Amino acid sequence: KVKKAVELAKKRMPEIMVDGEMQADVAVNEDILKNLFKFSTLKRPADILIFPDLQSANISYKLLSQLSDCTAIGPILAPVNQAVNIVQRTASVEEIVNMTHLTALLTKDKEQNESL
Numbered sequence: 001k002v003k004k005a006v007e008l009a010k011k012r013m014p015e016i017m018v019d020g021e022m023q024a025d026v027a028v029n030e031d032i033l034k035n036l037f038k039f040s041t042l043k044r045p046a047d048i049l050i051f052p053d054l055q056s057a058n059i060s061y062k063l064l065s066q067l068s069d070c071t072a073i074g075p076i077l078a079p080v081n082q083a084v085n086i087v088q089r090t091a092s093v094e095e096i097v098n099m100t101h102l103t104a105l106l107t108k109d110k111e112q113n114e115s116l
Helices: 002-012 024-028 030-036 054-067 093-114
Strands: none
Touching: 024 030
16 A cells, blocks of 8 residues: 555655655654665655554654644645544644645645646
8 A cells, every 4th residue: 555655646746755664663763764764755854754553643743742843734634525623622723724734735736726
């Protein structure tokens, strides 16, 4: 699945930097990425992480949002026929606004692609 997804992403959006399946520490740690994974196509740590299922994504999302100063946006459900996302019960106003904005952008993008 991951290999096909990477191939599809590179085909549809060749301008983005995307790599395949890897451990989270490799994806976000520049030293590990550069020294142990020289074969990776990433030139810098990943800023978007994709997880194999909602449960692992949710665990990671909650840990990142609680243990760092990052702006965590998610979890994002994909692929679906409509732009639908989940707002956590404990979400802040900023998190709700971010998810609403993202869902609106996904809806607009879907509508534009359908009109082509």
